[in-house]
Amino acid sequence: MSEYTMSGALNRALRAALDDDPRVLVFGEDVGRSGGVFWVTAELQAAFGDRRVFDTPISEAGIVGAAVGLCFAGWRPVVELQFDAFSYPALEQIVDHVAKMRMRVRGRVDLPITIRIPSFGGIKGKEHHGESPETYYAHTAGLKVVTPSSALDAYRLLRLAIADPDPVIVLEPKSRYWSKESGELSTDGPGIGQARVLRDGDDVTLVAYGAMVARTLDAAAVLSEGGVSTRVVDLRSLAPIDEELLARCARETGRMVVVHEAPRSLGVGAEVAARVMELAFDHLQAPVGRVTGWDVPYPPASLEQHYLPSVERICEAAQAAVSY
């Protein structure tokens, strides 16, 4: 059994995809010679050549638009947009074309594009380097959006994203790139569209994704020590969302709290709460709670701890649900 960082596991996923399918291309800003600002593409150009792994000009719309054209030519592009906020210049290409193209051509061309975006905060980064763009993408019909929380699941989700016949946005939690997990790299296990239960419990379900999963597990440990049996769900897939598992957890625990670092309003938490209300209303014993970032731009490094959900805030919300 080996130990992997998330960055290393993602690198292994790209390596395996390039090995398995000669039509896979990996490109983006600084992904070739330097191996990416988070080393996710390290050594891939040396291994696979600069025709399959290559640097691009600083040109996000061009990168994503070129990926669309490459699909018409039968390629399977895996592109990196270097940081969350730097994906916005490509938004028109993603929303107008990546998401809609298969439908526009009545399925005559598949769009198996994987768009990797290092995302979310928690690294004391500069502005535009800590955003949570998931709602923009998850709200766009035609896209699938996933976000891993651990090294082994990052490997699995990226492999599944590349193999998927539809466009998949992979939001990689950059604060977790150097987190480690031991085990075998495998694509077996939950697929795109499926959440997973990381910790079982009966009193309350905490739902999180991306970097917030680790913090939510910390909160669950604290809560359990205090006698609250806490279940933790890693959502993994934001579009499609695993409403069956959410409804089951709501029925079984009666209480649910959603944790994300994106701003609260119109965030994923709102969708989780709505689905649970639609599917398991009679089983709920408390309103679905939301522990989120505030409805403000992501703050400077020195204010980060006031913005991100903390273990304390998560525990308070869980306690409030339990004692409702």
Added chain:
Amino acid sequence: VSHDPETASGTDPVRILSPDGEPVGDPDVGLAVDELRSILRWMIVARRLDRECIALQRQGELTVYPGFEGQEAAQIGSAWALGREDFVWPTFRELAAAMVRGVDAVQYLQYHRGTWHGGPYDPRATRFGPICIPIATQLPHAAGYALGQKLDGTDVVTLAYFGDGSTSEGDFHEAANLAGVWRLPLVLFCQNNGWAISVPTAGQTAGAIWRRAEGYGFPGVRIDGNDVLAVYAATRDAVARARRGEGPTLIEAMTYRIGAHSTADDAGRYRDEAEVEAARRTDPIERFRTWLVGSGGADDAFVAACDAEADAFAMEVREGVIATPPPPAEWMFDWLYAAPAASFERQRDEALG
């Protein structure tokens, strides 16, 4: 600010036939007389169909329709220069080029009938990409497609159409830059028709569009886009250059949008009729017809036969368009995903009952 294709930004376009059909260059561009006759026939058919489409819109059979009258030479001359396997990425105004490439007009017009978005025709079989409304966004697609061909080592050339207004968009710059850096087998074909809805070219750019190529590291050329022989020759040269692996070319074809931007627009609000009348005197069909008949390549009987054929074709397309029923509601859901989620399928069932 007004538009004058003769003098815009101070560079005379390359021209073979003068506006009155006199050769000012060598009219032997390597096309057999049968091909020259076919080109004239297509131009006549395309204009007749364009006018029929405007009538169909007025009668409620099409939704908004963007006419291309005046741009027949630019579209047909350029499309004629492509090989069978070459691939075109259009805007929303290239019905004439589409037909030359073999796209069925009735299928194409499903777009404007409001039956389907994008590509109602098969873009892979026709080598003609989906209709593209967001300005200049087809250009990165073309660059990517050209990159794909280069990586595969084929000799397929990609040609992308765009207008003068498109060159103000970032996607034009990004695609041209990628094409230059990667030396892509791509022809960037600008139809400078003088107007982007209500804004003349001078309100889009202070420089000459063809000159921008230099900044991207490849050749640019300005041609008379109403001279079908000049359009064909310039595109043929650019295609050959791309096929030899020598990279992209930017062609700026100076033409004129005789009609409004679309049927939803009244050009009289922003454009002098005198300018349109002047542009009519540079008409691409009349110019080419005058030369072809004068040089013995066709006679008046051939032109009359083309006119009759154009009428019949327009009626045939009209009937085909009108006969097309609205699509079934499930088309809203079909094809969006190759691998749809169960929750998506449930919503589909909810919608369709």
